[in-house]
Structure formats: C-alpha cells, structure tokens
Amino acid sequence: MRFTESTPAVLILQDGTIFHGKALGKIGTHGGEICFNTGMTGYQEIYTDPSYAGQVIINTTAHIGNYGVMQEAEAESNKVQIAGMVCNEFASVHSRETADGSLQDYLADAGIVGISGIDTRALVRHIRTKGVMNCLISSEIFEEAALKAALAKIPSMEGLELSSQVCTQEAYFLGDEKAERKVAVLDLGVKKSILTNIAERGCYLKVFPAKTPFAEIAAWNPDGYFVSNGPGDPAVMSYAIDTVTEFLNSDKPVFGICLGHQILAQVVGLTTYKMHNGHRGLNHPVKNLITGLSEITSQNHGFAVKMDELKSSDRAELTHINLNDQTVEGLRVKGRKAFSVQHHPEASPGPHDSRYLFDQFIDLMK
Numbered sequence: 001m002r003f004t005e006s007t008p009a010v011l012i013l014q015d016g017t018i019f020h021g022k023a024l025g026k027i028g029t030h031g032g033e034i035c036f037n038t039g040m041t042g043y044q045e046i047y048t049d050p051s052y053a054g055q056v057i058i059n060t061t062a063h064i065g066n067y068g069v070m071q072e073a074e075a076e077s078n079k080v081q082i083a084g085m086v087c088n089e090f091a092s093v094h095s096r097e098t099a100d101g102s103l104q105d106y107l108a109d110a111g112i113v114g115i116s117g118i119d120t121r122a123l124v125r126h127i128r129t130k131g132v133m134n135c136l137i138s139s140e141i142f143e144e145a146a147l148k149a150a151l152a153k154i155p156s157m158e159g160l161e162l163s164s165q166v167c168t169q170e171a172y173f174l175g176d177e178k179a180e181r182k183v184a185v186l187d188l189g190v191k192k193s194i195l196t197n198i199a200e201r202g203c204y205l206k207v208f209p210a211k212t213p214f215a216e217i218a219a220w221n222p223d224g225y226f227v228s229n230g231p232g233d234p235a236v237m238s239y240a241i242d243t244v245t246e247f248l249n250s251d252k253p254v255f256g257i258c259l260g261h262q263i264l265a266q267v268v269g270l271t272t273y274k275m276h277n278g279h280r281g282l283n284h285p286v287k288n289l290i291t292g293l294s295e296i297t298s299q300n301h302g303f304a305v306k307m308d309e310l311k312s313s314d315r316a317e318l319t320h321i322n323l324n325d326q327t328v329e330g331l332r333v334k335g336r337k338a339f340s341v342q343h344h345p346e347a348s349p350g351p352h353d354s355r356y357l358f359d360q361f362i363d364l365m366k
Contacts, residue, residue, distance in 0.1 A: 021116055024085070024104060024107065025110075028140060030112075031135050032134065032154060038280065038282070046059075049077070050076070051231050053189065058123060058124060060121075063091060065094060067096040069103055071101075076193060084135075088116065090103075113139065115137050132276070161236050164210045166231060175205050181203045182205075183198055183223065183225070184206055184222035185198075185207040185226045186212070186225065186260070190207065198358060198361070211239050223365045225254045227264060229259050229300075244263050244267050248264075255360075256340030261331070261341055261342050262301075270310055272303050278301050284298075286321065286330075297353065304328055304342065307328050328342060330343075
C-alpha cells in the first residue's frame with residue numbers, strides 16, 4: 001500500500017484502548033513504549049535522540065512537520081531513533097525554504113510508522129492516569145485480535161538494555177587534537193550536541209562504545225570522563241556500572257547526564273526506579289540547591305534515582321531537585337570530583353539555562 005494523506009491507521013494501547021487516525025511515515029506495523037513530549041519545537045532533534053530508542057512519541061503540540069527537516073544541522077544522531085510517532089495535525093508539506101525535505105519523506109525513508117488525526121489531549125490524559133505502557137501503530141492491520149497478538153510481542157522497557165545497540169560500534173575522535181584537555185566519552189546513546197558542547201570548551205574527545213573495558217579507555221590517558229545519556233533500564237547495565245566505578249576510583253573528574261547520572265548513582269549505592277510517567281519536554285523547572293537559583297530545563301527520562309536513598313547517603317548529596325514533583329535532578333559524589341544531572345544541559349531543543357554544567361566539568365579538569 002502506498003501512502004496517501006487519507007490512508008487509515010490505528011493505535012492500540014496495552015490496556016486495550018484503541019484510537020483511529022491517518023497514516024504517516026511508512027505504511028506498516030510497529031510499536032514500543034508510548035510516551036509524550038510537551039516541547040513545541042525541535043521534533044527532528046527529538047526523533048534522532050538515541051534516548052528515545054524503543055519508544056513511540058506523542059507530540060503534544062498541535063502541528064508537526066510544518067518546518068520540514070534538515071538532515072545534518074538538526075539531527076542528534078545518524079538516524080531516526082524512535083519506534084513510532086503520534087500527533088494531532090501532520091503537515092506532509094513544509095514552508096521553510098532552507099529545509100532539505102518534508103518530515104513525511106524523512107520518516108518514511110527511515111522506516112518509521114506513525115499516526116495522525118489523534119486527539120492527543122485525550123490520549124495524554126489517559127496515559128497520565130494509567131502510566132506509560134506499550135502500544136502498537138498499524139496502517140495495514142485493523143483486526144483487533146491480530147493487533148493485540150502483535151502488541152504482545154513487544155518487550156517491556158523495564159529490564160531492557162538498549163545502550164549497546166544504539167551506541168557507536170567503533171571508537172572515534174571529535175574536536176581539536178591539540179586541545180588543552182582530553183575527555184573520554186562512554187557512549188550509552190550520546191547526543192551530538194552534548195559532544196559539541198564539550199568540544200567547544202577546549203576539549204579533544206574520544207568516544208568509546210558502551211561496553212569498552214575500562215583499561216582500554218584509561219590507556220588513552222584522558223583528563224576526565226563523561227558518561228552519556230541513553231535509552232533503556234539503568235538497573236540492568238552492570239557493565240556500565242563496573243566501568244563508571246573504575247572512572248570514580250581513578251580520581252579524575254566524572255560528569256554524567258541522564259542515563260549517565262543514573263549509572264553514577266548506582267555506583268555509589270543508590271537505586272533507580274521506573275516512573276509512572278517520565279519527564280519529556282523543554283520547560284521543566286529545576287532548582288540548583290547549591291546556588292539557590294532555578295532554571296528551566298530540557299528533559300527526557302523514564303527512570304529516576306530514589307530520593308530517600310540519596311538524602312540518607314553518606315557517599316553522595318543532592319544538588320538539583322525537580323520543582324514539579326520533587327524528584328532527583330542532580331547529585332555530586334562526596335570526596336570525589338564527580339557529579340551528574342538528570343536533565344539535559346545541552347538542551348537541543350530547549351533553553352540554555354543549564355549549560356554552566358559543562359563549564360563546571362571543565363573547571364574540575366583544570
């Protein structure tokens with residue numbers, strides 16, 4: 001079947017709820033864990049963020065696709081990472097003259113199955129109440145029993161390890177090799193804009209695959225270690241916990257973002273848990289408890305660090321807190337040059353209130 005703007009599609013949730021709409025992207029059947037992003041712009045950056053691997057994204061803003069795509073300038077990785085897309089109004093044509101093409105062609109070429117014409121307000125309200133769950137989108141299967149059978153085959157995000165699938169498979173370099181400092185990056189699903197923010201601050205980066213042994217990373221003799229964002233359940237990533245433990249024991253500066261934050265937390269004995277609904281958007285208020293200042297942040301996570309354990313920890317202390325729900329947004333390790341945040345200071349897309357955190361990492365290496 002060829003795509004037309006009137007091609008029907010169906011969305012079925014794990015609890016049996018069904019929504020009917022119109023197809024977008026590739027004609028086919030695909031699913032994953034459904035979640036919603038409240039950002040009003042930056043859809044291409046969202047779709048190419050490796051942290052979204054295995055997830056179907058609901059865009060809550062009313063119109064998606066109206067400014068097209070730019071293949072390189074607005075991509076956070078080398079491919080589309082999402083498992084599917086849901087929106088209200090979908091623009092198969094775009095108005096931005098500098099765009100490389102339409103979002104429809106971009107998603108179809110990437111093999112992404114999506115659905116539009118959905119009452120996303122009703123859908124999000126349902127998920128906010130019921131919690132995140134798996135879903136299936138199809139523009140070729142419409143019989144309910146067949147849809148449920150296909151949906152049942154999708155694995156749960158809880159207990160799922162994905163970083164080794166989305167990370168680089170070979171180490172590579174970024175930045176000026178004559179730069180003053182060297183930073184080793186443990187790639188668990190890193191965004192390009194994070195690497196750019198570090199490189200622009202006078203660093204030469206070597207990006208290592210997720211399961212690279214510590215000895216191989218340390219042999220490069222970096223001045224500091226960065227632990228990246230990424231998808232999946234941090235509780236099943238023992239290989240990353242082992243590596244970051246070695247980072248910490250090296251007594252060199254360590255900085256973690258999002259999944260990297262959750263891994264660092266586990267290294268110091270803290271537990272992570274799956275949230276009822278994660279934080280995904282561009283306007284989440286966070287308070288820095290060290291400075292007393294608040295900042296508006298970009299976020300994308302479905303797991304978090306347990307607050308009660310952090311508050312009673314003798315190895316780490318709370319540095320940032322989410323002002324919406326009082327969840328952990330940052331910590332630092334006592335007696336070490338190591339810290340991490342749950343939100344995304346590179347903010348692509350999003351506000352730049354938190355980019356000072358990259359400067360703090362640089363200062364620790366000086």
